[in-house]
Amino acid sequence: MKRSVGRLLAVAAMVIIGTADAARGDGQDKAGTVLMGLPAAPAFIPLGQLPGSSSGSRATRISPDGQVIIGTAISPQGTQAFRWTPGGGMVGLGDLPGGAFQSVATGMSTNGSVVVGWSTSANGAQEAFRWRNGIGMEGLGDLPGGEFNSAAAAVSANGATVVGWGATADAGIEAFRWSLLDGLHSLGDLPGGIVNSRALGISGDGSLIVGWGNSGVSEAFIWSMAAGMVGLGFVPDALLDGSQAFDVSFDGETIVGNAWAPLGVQAMRYTEQDGMSALGDLPGGNPQPFSFAFGVSADGSTIVGRGDTDDGTRAFIWDAGNGLRNLQEVLEIDFGLKDMAGWTLVEARGADIYGLNIVGWGEYNGIQEAWLVRLPNPCPADLDHNGLTGIEDMLVLLGIFGPCADCMNCAGDLDSDCEIGVTDLLALFAAWGPCPPEISCQSSVRLITGPPAAS
Numbered sequence: 001m002k003r004s005v006g007r008l009l010a011v012a013a014m015v016i017i018g019t020a021d022a023a024r025g026d027g028q029d030k031a032g033t034v035l036m037g038l039p040a041a042p043a044f045i046p047l048g049q050l051p052g053s054s055s056g057s058r059a060t061r062i063s064p065d066g067q068v069i070i071g072t073a074i075s076p077q078g079t080q081a082f083r084w085t086p087g088g089g090m091v092g093l094g095d096l097p098g099g100a101f102q103s104v105a106t107g108m109s110t111n112g113s114v115v116v117g118w119s120t121s122a123n124g125a126q127e128a129f130r131w132r133n134g135i136g137m138e139g140l141g142d143l144p145g146g147e148f149n150s151a152a153a154a155v156s157a158n159g160a161t162v163v164g165w166g167a168t169a170d171a172g173i174e175a176f177r178w179s180l181l182d183g184l185h186s187l188g189d190l191p192g193g194i195v196n197s198r199a200l201g202i203s204g205d206g207s208l209i210v211g212w213g214n215s216g217v218s219e220a221f222i223w224s225m226a227a228g229m230v231g232l233g234f235v236p237d238a239l240l241d242g243s244q245a246f247d248v249s250f251d252g253e254t255i256v257g258n259a260w261a262p263l264g265v266q267a268m269r270y271t272e273q274d275g276m277s278a279l280g281d282l283p284g285g286n287p288q289p290f291s292f293a294f295g296v297s298a299d300g301s302t303i304v305g306r307g308d309t310d311d312g313t314r315a316f317i318w319d320a321g322n323g324l325r326n327l328q329e330v331l332e333i334d335f336g337l338k339d340m341a342g343w344t345l346v347e348a349r350g351a352d353i354y355g356l357n358i359v360g361w362g363e364y365n366g367i368q369e370a371w372l373v374r375l376p377n378p379c380p381a382d383l384d385h386n387g388l389t390g391i392e393d394m395l396v397l398l399g400i401f402g403p404c405a406d407c408m409n410c411a412g413d414l415d416s417d418c419e420i421g422v423t424d425l426l427a428l429f430a431a432w433g434p435c436p437p438e439i440s441c442q443s444s445v446r447l448i449t450g451p452p453a454a455s
Helices: 002-019 325-334 392-401 422-430
Strands: 043-048 057-062 069-074 079-085 089-092 105-106 114-121 126-132 137-138 150-155 161-167 172-180 183-188 198-202 209-214 220-224 230-231 242-249 255-260 265-272 274-277 291-296 302-308 312-319 323-328 345-353 357-364 368-372
Touching: 043 057, 043 089, 057 105, 057 291, 069 357, 069 368, 079 114, 114 161, 126 161, 126 172, 161 209, 172 198, 172 209, 183 230, 209 255, 220 255, 255 302, 265 291, 265 302, 265 312, 302 323, 302 357, 312 325, 312 357, 323 325, 345 368, 392 422
Parallel strands: 057 345, 057 368, 079 105, 105 150, 126 150, 150 198, 198 242, 220 242, 242 291, 291 345, 312 345
Antiparallel strands: 043 368, 057 069, 057 357, 069 079, 069 105, 079 089, 105 114, 114 126, 114 150, 126 137, 150 161, 161 172, 161 198, 172 183, 198 209, 209 220, 209 242, 220 230, 242 255, 255 265, 255 291, 265 274, 291 302, 302 312, 302 345, 312 323, 345 357, 357 368
């Protein structure tokens, strides 16, 4: 019966193809879900350097759809924030007017049209900025009092809410929240210590903010409008108290960072259900573990960062099924990737919606360079990522018939010929039904990619 239904659907699809517009779609379904292009084979993509420079680039974040990457690189003018796309490559974002030339990119909106970070400005110190595509870079100011000093770390999905930290009148550093409606305001600090807090991550809707404050020791926090700043505590039975949060998943449910653990300092994961847990470290290295989690996929399933080995710091990837693994070894040993001679992957900084596109930096023959890793899609015909290949996936595929805009990152190109057509449709029918449980990348995350809020 299942085969008969598949044949009928195939015939119906062929009729539809005859009248469908063959032009490629805009990458979204009617519900506004980001359509992911997840490769069928692993790929390692060096991102290069800014024009006129031969060394020094680091990638820090990737958009949920894997199409925009931000970071910082050395340019002829000085250190400069950059934005990378498959079609445009690495492009510098400039800096704020005045002062020495310097800018650093730390976060971006879902569609990559808004980038935040910090730059040296005419105030003579670093200033948080918000860059918008087609408009450029604008300073966000600083908290009242104290020396002028601010930095932005992350931004909400629509680009309208920015978080970071700035100097205060009592010579401390405080986390801040900036919005189009309210401007820049302090989030305060945890009670119990000297004023020292930083906001480093924000949920997709902007309602939850994470970072770390001072409660007598460094402690990870979560902030909301209703509850204010609340400490997340520490890893049970740790050698010492201490934790920091660096990033949060799109829905705000998974928080990552680092914390003291029963053995050393380890990358940590926090959820309301499980509390705070240490993720371990890579084999070798210091007698005590020393690892940091810097990024989490939008669906919370994959965590990336750096760990310590006998050969030095190395990028890691973590998921619940496999634990913490050396990313370069995953590529070279597990997937048999052969084109990484001369490379050392030092640090992973960000991941896309499902953790299959990962960015960071490393060294190629001793020269720092940003990179992009694309891991294979375990269920490539499941285009809407609901754990099932079915009619919705067929409709998505029909809506994007035509040449791929990016051959390396093309959702629906099931036969890897850089074009979505009849053979891909037949491959989808061959995969009809549930994804195998052990490889399903089902997710409830729905990323809406409307334009950013107006300035």
